[in-house]
Structure formats: structure tokens, C-alpha cells
Amino acid sequence: MFNHPSEFVTFKASPHLPGVELYSARLVDHAFAPHLHDGYSLGAIEAGVERFRYRGSEHLAPAGTLVLLNPDELHTGQAEVESGWTYQMLYIEPATLLRMTGSEAWFPAAATHDPALAGAFRTGFSRLWHAPDDLAFVSTFTQLVDTIVARHGRNARAVQAADPRSLRRMAAMRRVVDCIEAHLDQPLGIETLAAEAGMSLFHFVRTFSATFHVTPHQYLQARRTARAKALLGRRVTPSDAAAAAGMTDQSHLNRWFKRAYGVTPAQYQQQIGTRPLAAARA
Template sequence: MPTAASTSIPPASVQLDGVPQAFEHPADRAEFCQPLPGVELYRAHIVRYAFEPHTHEAFGLGAIASGVERFRYSGSEHLAPPGSLVMMNPDELHTGQAATEQGWCYNMAYIDPEVVARVTGEDGWCFNDAVRHDPAIAQRVGRRLAALWQADEPLAFDSQLYELLAEFRPLARVSRPARPQGDVRLTAVVDYLRANLAERLTLQQLAAVAGLSPYHLLRCFRAQYHVTPQQMLMALRLFEAKRLLATGLPPAQVAAAAGLTDQSHLTRAFVKRYGVTPARYQQQLRLR
């Protein structure tokens, strides 16, 4: 593990043996860690790869160590230069790609809302800004995240987690406003997608759930969620796949349970959204 002052991932030579390289560009690499339920750590250096829309269904809190990231979040394009904080609310689909030739290096923690509430004693956190340029805080956040990676005692981990959230507390609204409802019939469509991940769904089925004509549904869904129903379905499928992989379920079974064609389909789709193969993800989690 890197020292607490480190803000970049280890060189390729210390990556996991026997795990196939997920990226085409040799400089692209990523690493996951799930030290306890509801908390996932992630660090990466991405040069060429472009992440497709995906969700972590958790707060995404982190810092840009070098380079510039471009990502789409909540219907808008954002740029995060070095020294920036990144703050994503739960359930928000987002993308990610480099905005500079040298790519970008970043460190993130994905923390379930229930964990945030338990650690801070406050419910209903929400961030209005996805990016905040503040090099001093970003440097401290980088150190906190590195310390979480190297923590070898539960007390040390819990203490660093508290300190990490304390860094973001001044930027959060504690009373989270209700998500704009828009057309509430579309919420029922998302619930239907989530409940039928393994099914081959049609636009006509979803339109029947919403009580709209098929292409009217498609237009309204895109306007409200900034993605198509298919993109939302794939994001939900891959989040469920990630959850099942963390339980140790074999990738082939995960693929079937999450509604993907086979293990090869799971691998391709997982890499596009999370930057590592399912096998690599599982092995990284087992190393903690």
C-alpha cells in the first residue's frame, strides 16, 4: 500500500499478478477496495478510456491529483482540474474521460448514505456542486483517502473515515431537497427496470408501465434522467453485478442474475463502466 502522503496509484509493476489488463492503453489502470459494507475505495490513472454512464448509488467523494477529468453528471458537462474536489450524490448516473493528453489521476470513496448518516450523525446530505476547485482541501482529502487504503486497524479506518467526511461537510447541504419529481410515471418505469434486470424488456412494456406511447416515453425519460431507458437499464444491471461480485458469486452466475448475455458480456460492460474486469474487481476485494 502507498504511504499516507501518496495521491497516485502504484505503478503497473505492482498490479495484481494473473489478472488480465482491462485497458487498451498501457497507462490506464484502476483499483478497487471494499474495506467494509457501504464503503468502497477507488483510485485510478486514466489516459484514453471513456467510462459509459454508470452509477454507484452512493456518495462519490474524492479529489483530482493530476490531469483534468471531463464528465457528464446531472445533465451537464463538468471539468475537474488538479486540486479539485469531486462530489456526486447517490443515484446520479455519470460518465468520465480525460480532458488532457496525459489523462487524469484521481482518488475516490463511494459511501452509502446510511454510512454517511451513521458516521456524521446527520441525515439527508446533498451536494449542489459536482466540482469545487480548492487545492488545499483536495490535498487533505487525498491524504485521507490514502490513509483509508493503508489503515490496518478498524479504529484507524473509522477515524479516517470520519475525518474524510468532515472535510466535505462544509460543502454539503444537510437537508436534502426532494428530487424533482417531474413525471412521476417515469419513477415507476425505473422501479420496473430495477425489478426486471434479467428480462428482455421492450419500449412497449415500459410505455405500458408509464401509460404513455412508446416514443413519448422515450423522449420524456431522456429529458428527465438525461439517459435513455436502455442506458439506465445497463447502469442498473452493472451496479447489481458489482454488488453480486462483492459477495463472491462466480462471474458467470452474476452475468445471468444481472440480465447480461454471458460472462464475456459482463466483462465488456463492467470494464466500460468501472474500469476493471469482474475477476480483477473480485480479487482486489479479497486482498483487503
């Protein structure tokens, strides 16, 4: 699966709390293409150093660093040192975190060196992975995430409002991303998206890229891959997920999914227990 013998990627859907997915990985040669997650990505670097690009900036995350990414934010990932990096993550749907904390959390810093909390994260993550029941899982999860949010999060509603010009630009970009989301399974032309923004082609590409730190095409492919991941989690076959996400075929989905998440669609479903029944696949 990977070029380096020590590399691995493992997903686990929580059977105890809907909207939570656990992820553990060690990577050396593999580099993640720009991709995103529908929910929050909260994790800790156990060993090595990761380099990743997020919101237009490069970040280095050595051991002892918390990685705290907000929903729907494109990012990359690769090793900064020859030994690679080992890390664990929690992927949390926004509705689950909102129900838990009672507010819309926002993490202003993508990489925060906090060795004590990173160590607590690794301990808590191990307990979550092996939790025997709902009581053990939810108790550990609540304590761990509450600590992270209290120490490094902010209420999204408290983020200072942008100036009027920026608000107009963001409104235009919101129309574009809503259009993309509504038509992921269909061909999308640059003219359509530029018209949605009310801009010329080149002005639209420049504005979109400045706002999201990726090109419109990179964003579209990331959203399609994320749509396929969500469908795979609901036991949809890889071929049907590819069609529903606007991929040309299953091979197209395989290539993009592996680049984004480190595993193939079939491997992901095997790990989280959502492989379609044999009769359905037939």
C-alpha cells in the same frame, strides 16, 4: 489490460467499515461509458484534467477539484488533456453515510475546485488505504467525510420541492425505475416501461431522457452493470452475476463492466478479495 502503459484502476473494499470502498486510478486513453454507483462517489483529482457528463451537463475537473456525485446518478469520464488524469474516490453506501451524519446528504455541485480540501482528501485517502485497524480507519474517515459534507453538502430533505407538474412526472419516472429494478434479470420492452409511466412510446422516451439525461436503454444497462458489481462484491461468480443482472452471458458482462468500471469482473473480485472459492467456481 489498458492501451496506455501508465493506466491503472485499483479497488479496495474497506475491511474496517462496511459500506465503504476505496478506488485509485490513473487513466489516459480509457473512457468510461455511462454508469452509476449505488452509493455516494466522493473523490479528488490529483493530477491532469477529467471531463465527465453528469445530470445533463459537461464538467471539467482539473487537479485540486473535488468530485462529489450523488447515488444512482449516471455519469461518464474521460481525459481532457493528453496526460490523462489521476484521482482517488470513496464509494459510500447511503445507509453508511446516513448512520454517520444522521441526515440524507445531497451534493449540489458535481465538481468543486477546492485545492486545500482536495489535498486533505489525498492525505486522508492514503491513511485510509493503509489503516492498520478499525480505530485508525473510522477516525480518519469520519473527520474527512464530515468536512466534505459540512463544506459542500446539503440535507436532501431541505432541497426545495418541485412544482406539481414536475412532481407528477417524477412519480411516473419513479414507477419506471422501480419496474426496471424489479425486472433487471428479465427482458424489458419499451411498451412495458411506457405503460408503467402512462405515456406513449415516444413521449416516454423523451420524458425519461430529459429527466435522467440518458436514454432508457442506457439507464437499464447501467443498472444491470451496477447490480452485477454488487453481486460480485458478495462473492457471486461472474457467470451467475451476469445471469442475475440480465446479461446474455459472461462475455456480455465483461464488456459492459470494463466500460463502466475500468476492470473486468474477475479483476474487480481479485482486488477487493471476493473471488469465489475454487470448489464453488468448479
